[in-house]
Amino acid sequence: EAEGARRRRAGGEVKHKASPRMASSPGSNASLSREKTILSESSQAKKSQCSEEETFYMNCRAAYLAVFKSSLDNIKSKEQLCLVLQQAGRNPSQKMVNQYWTPQTTTLNFDDFCNILKKEKPATKTELLKAFLKVDTNNDGYILHAELYKILTMRGEKMTVEEVNAITKLADVNSNGKFDYNKFCKLYMTTNEQCRKTALEKLEVDSRLRRQQFGSQVETSSERATSPISKPSSRTTRKTDHNPALKRGDNRTSSRPSSAQSCSASVSSTISMSTSSNTNSELIEPNTVKDWQCAQSKGCFFLEEDSEIITHKYRLYLPQRSTVYITIKPLNLSQLEGKTSPWLSVDTALYVLRENESQENLQLVSFTEARNKEMFRWKGELGSGIYWLIPFTTGCRLKKIKKQITGEAKLVYRDEDGELALTKEFKAALSDIFEMIDLDGNGLLSLEEYNFFELRTSGEKCDEEAWAVCKENFDTKKNELTRQGFMDLNLMEANDREGDPSDLWVTLLSLGYNKVLEMTEACPFVIDIYAEKCKPRIKAIYLEAGSRQLNRAICKSVVNKGDAKVLDSGESIIVYTYTSDTRITSVIENKSENKVIIHVNNEQSKNCVNNRGLNIFAVEVAPKSMMVCQHVMPLKEQEEWIYNCVHSLVP
Numbered sequence: 154e155a156e157g158a159r160r161r162r163a164g165g166e167v168k169h170k171a172s173p174r175m176a177s178s179p180g181s182n183a184s185l186s187r188e189k190t191i192l193s194e195s196s197q198a199k200k201s202q203c204s205e206e207e208t209f210y211m212n213c214r215a216a217y218l219a220v221f222k223s224s225l226d227n228i229k230s231k232e233q234l235c236l237v238l239q240q241a242g243r244n245p246s247q248k249m250v251n252q253y254w255t256p257q258t259t260t261l262n263f264d265d266f267c268n269i270l271k272k273e274k275p276a277t278k279t280e281l282l283k284a285f286l287k288v289d290t291n292n293d294g295y296i297l298h299a300e301l302y303k304i305l306t307m308r309g310e311k312m313t314v315e316e317v318n319a320i321t322k323l324a325d326v327n328s329n330g331k332f333d334y335n336k337f338c339k340l341y342m343t344t345n346e347q348c349r350k351t352a353l354e355k356l357e358v359d360s361r362l363r364r365q366q367f368g369s370q371v372e373t374s375s376e377r378a379t380s381p382i383s384k385p386s387s388r389t390t391r392k393t394d395h396n397p398a399l400k401r402g403d404n405r406t407s408s409r410p411s412s413a414q415s416c417s418a419s420v421s422s423t424i425s426m427s428t429s430s431n432t433n434s435e436l437i438e439p440n441t442v443k444d445w446q447c448a449q450s451k452g453c454f455f456l457e458e459d460s461e462i463i464t465h466k467y468r469l470y471l472p473q474r475s476t477v478y479i480t481i482k483p484l485n486l487s488q489l490e491g492k493t494s495p496w497l498s499v500d501t502a503l504y505v506l507r508e509n510e511s512q513e514n515l516q517l518v519s520f521t522e523a524r525n526k527e528m529f530r531w532k533g534e535l536g537s538g539i540y541w542l543i544p545f546t547t548g549c550r551l552k553k554i555k556k557q558i559t560g561e562a563k564l565v566y567r568d569e570d571g572e573l574a575l576t577k578e579f580k581a582a583l584s585d586i587f588e589m590i591d592l593d594g595n596g597l598l599s600l601e602e603y604n605f606f607e608l609r610t611s612g613e614k615c616d617e618e619a620w621a622v623c624k625e626n627f628d629t630k631k632n633e634l635t636r637q638g639f640m641d642l643n644l645m646e647a648n649d650r651e652g653d654p655s656d657l658w659v660t661l662l663s664l665g666y667n668k669v670l671e672m673t674e675a676c677p678f679v680i681d682i683y684a685e686k687c688k689p690r691i692k693a694i695y696l697e698a699g700s701r702q703l704n705r706a707i708c709k710s711v712v713n714k715g716d717a718k719v720l721d722s723g724e725s726i727i728v729y730t731y732t733s734d735t736r737i738t739s740v741i742e743n744k745s746e747n748k749v750i751i752h753v754n755n756e757q758s759k760n761c762v763n764n765r766g767l768n769i770f771a772v773e774v775a776p777k778s779m780m781v782c783q784h785v786m787p788l789k790e791q792e793e794w795i796y797n798c799v800h801s802l803v804p
Contacts, residue, residue, distance in 0.1 A: 206769045213267045214771075215352035216241035225748060225773050227260040237266060240352065242275040242345040247310050249273060253459050256612050263773070264765070265459050271766070272553075275345065278338050285334040295331040419752075419801035420718045422730055424737060426787065426794045438525075439532065442478050445683040448691045451484060451592045454499070454546050455609060455665055456674040457698075460553060465592070465605070466695040467542040467680070469505075474536045475686035479503060481521055481544060482528035484677040486585040496676040497527055499550045500735060500786060503680060504706045505531070508539040515541055517706045524734055542691070543703045544678060547736055547784035548764035554673050562670045564654040565647045573647050580640065582661065582670045587639050589664075589677040592693050597633035605696050610660045708779045711740040720751075720802050726774075728782070728800045736786045737796050741772065742779040749774050750803040753782060757797035762788045771803070 217224050220237045228234050231254045238245040253261070253269055261269075288304055289296060296304075298321050305312045305320075321327055326337040439445070452465035471477070481503040485494045502522075506515040518540070521529035564579040575583070590606045591598060598606075604614045615623070626645075627638035634642070646656055658668075665675025682689045715731035715738075725745040731738045743749050755761065755768045764784045774780055787794040 206767055209270075210267070210767075210770060211353070212349060213241070213263075213270055215349070215355070217263055217266055219348075219352040219355060223748070223773070224263040225775055227262050228266065229260055234261060238269070238273070240348060241270055242349055243270070243273050244276050245273075255457075261459070265461070268460050268766075278342050281338045281341065282335070285338070289334070294335050295333055298327070298330050298332060301332050418721050419799055420720055420728060421799045422716075422718065422728075422796070423757075424730075424732055424796040426732075426734075426796070428791055428793055438530075439476075439478055439683075439685075441685075442683050445478070445685050446688045447684075448682045448689040449594060449679065450691045450693060451589065451594060451677060451679050452544055452693060453589055453665075453678065454501075454544065454551055454676040455663075456551055456553065460548065461698050462546060462548060462551065463609075463696060463698050464544045464546075465693045466544070466697065466700070467691050468694050469540040469542050469682060470690045471535055471537050471540070471684060471687055473687045474534065475684045475689075476532070476534050477685070477689065478530065478532045478683040479505065479521060479542075480528050480530040480681045481678055482526075484589065484679045486588055486672075486677065495671065495673065496551070498790075499676040500529075500546055501527075501676070501678050502529055502545045503531070504543045504545055504703060504710070505535075506541045506543065506702060506706060507535075508541060515702050515706075517709045520545075520706070520710055522733060537687075541702070542680065543700070543706065544680070545699075545703060545707070546676065547738075547786060549736070549762050549784055549786040551674075551676050552764075552766070556667070556673070558668050561668045564657050565644075565652055567652070573644065573652055575640065575644055575647070578670055579657075582666065583640055583643055584636065585672070586664060587636050594679075595633075597630055597635060598639060599633050601693075603634060605693065608696055610663045704781060707738065707781055708740045708742075711738050711781075712742070712779070715740070718800075720800060726751075726802060732796075735790075736784055738784050739782040739798065739800070740779055741774050741782050741800070743774040743776060746776050748776055751782070752799075752801040752803055754799040754801070755783075755785070755797070757799075758785070758795060759797075760788050760792050760794040761785050761796060 214224060217237060217240075219240045220233070228237060231250050234254055235245050235250055238250075243249075253265075285296070286292070288300070290300075301321065302314070302317050305317050306314060320337075321332065323337075323340070325340060326333050448469075450465075450467060452467070455463040457463060481501045483494065483497045483499055483501060485497060502520055504520045505518040507518050508514070509516055518535065519531050519533060521531045523530050562578055563576050565573050566576055568574050586606075587598070590602055592602050592605070593599075600615065600617070600620045603620075607613055607615050623634065623642070624632065627641050628635045629638055643657065643660075647654065650656055661670070665672045667673050680691065682691055711729045711731040715729040718728045718730070720726040720728055723745070725743065726749055727742045727744070729740045729742065731740075741751055750771055750773050752771050753769070755763060758768075762785070772780065772782055782800070783798075785796055785798075
């Protein structure tokens with residue numbers, strides 16, 4: 154109990170800011186010796202970065218496995234999240250926990266946990282002392298117990314009397330009715346370090362888990378499983394590297410980290426990609442498509458705090474068999490000439506699944522693979538019936554941006570008569586939001602469209618009675634809310650709060666805007682369905698995170714279209730790699746009866762970015778299952794990029 158109280162409340166809430174990266178480059182006239190020095194320093198920096206990533210992941214696994222039996226186990230409650238964060242040396246306040254465990258959250262997995270730890274750095278002793286100094290009125294290093302009780306039970310996130318008692322009864326940090334916070338901070342840091350060491354020691358007890366330590370320096374060589382040679386295309390050059398043990402004097406360097414060299418088997422894939430032309434000529438738009446009947450719907454990808462992506466999902470109905478032409482592309486909302494929307498570079502795709510008897514029984518038909526600039530498209534024949542359209546983005550480009558924001562945009566002001574009004578900038582943002590949530594593009598908001606907006610911003614729906622009140626008080630047309638009515642609705646919210654913009658900011662932040670009214674954590678898109686012989690009908694049904702059906706569809710598409718490489722001698726572990734002009738996706742299939750751990754190393758890739766945000770990581774694949782390992786895209790599309798990935802089986 155004392156340990157929990159120390160970890161939850163010590164020092165109060167501390168906000169951590171990442172220090173900016175510093176980079177340097179040699180001058181154009183630098184001497185050869187200087188260049189060698191810089192190359193050496195660069196090599197050491199890469200090794201250091203690699204070592205940091207390995208250490209980070211090892212500590213993540215150690216903390217997670219101190220609470221759970223396997224990293225395949227999910228976090229199923231706020232209490233478990235708090236406990237595992239404490240085990241990782243964090244000081245989780247209720248505010249922090251609520252940030253990652255929202256009302257919509259049901260479970261978090263090991264990857265989610267790692268992402269949280271990347272954002273929430275452990276408190277330092279200096280930060281803790283600074284927090285206590287604020288309440289040390291005498292500046293003598295002590296706080297009276299009476300004052301401590303008052304502070305901890307009445308301010309901020311209030312503690313119970315029992316929790317405070319647990320702190321004041323710690324003999325090492327209390328004497329004569331006083332709390333020695335210097336000793337407490339020292340004890341707190343020592344306890345954190347001891348917990349970390351204990352968790353690491355727990356890993357070392359089991360030899361199987363000890364082999365998972367990515368920073369080990371075991372140098373034993375191993376043979377790689379033979380993999381089929383991929384047939385090269387006109388755009389890509391592929392290579393399977395069996396990487397035999399290096400001989401003395403060989404000047405090549407292994408693409409595998411030292412930890413991977415202790416694995417029982419591994420395969421290396423190298424794919425060289427040319428610069429993208431933004432056009433794939435395999436699919437040509439039908440000449441008569443303008444004469445076909447069309448259905449359209451907008452939607453949006455929303456980025457959550459834990460980097461999970463929420464999106465709309467659609468039902469498509471075709472009354473008869475027809476050739477169809479399907480496209481999806483980011484929606485450009487910018488009204489200013491010469492100014493493009495920042496999310497236009499976000500990759501989009503649409504998976505088409507046929508409904509057989511029920512929503513649980515969906516069969517993959519195809520996905521939008523061909524590209525024309527920012528548009529992705531598919532053409533084929535579909536029979537009559539119901540289909541599900543599931544939008545997808547890899548997460549390589551729609552991700553959290555570490556951008557220093559100074560200041561805050563003004564949302565409302567008082568005019569000459571003292572009345573509240575919306576600022577020009579806020580009106581522009583609201584107009585873009587209206588455009589985004591007007592899914593059918595008719596310039597009006599229906600109750601269904603408005604409810605998607607409400608679910609995203611408040612987590613609740615507007616019922617028929619409340620909608621009737623809304624229509625009575627705000628401008629409507631054909632029983633739907635107009636753009637002006639939507640503006641007035643937000644102005645009313647500002648008036649209800651007497652000009653306090655807090656609730657307005659909740660809305661904006663949940664829709665992907667930052668404090669200077671830039672939409673950086675969302676990507677609106679538009680879907681067009683053309684049918685040659687009938688009128689297609691499309692309707693948004695859900696707004697939710699990636700479903701089991703989507704993951705299954707991605708895996709199946711990669712297995713069907715990708716290259717297979719066997720990882721183990723028993724041919725039960727297979728790595729599939731799918732390559733298109735714009736992305737590379739790998740899927741791991743585990744046919745065995747036991748879970749497997751795969752170490753993944755992208756360190757030798759060039760001009761690449763992946764959805765996991767780490768060059769080195771590990772995944773656990775459950776028995777008799779397959780999972781998406783990673784998505785990779787070019788960091789700069791105008792330049793060539795090289796995918797070099799080593800998948801290693803950890804015994």
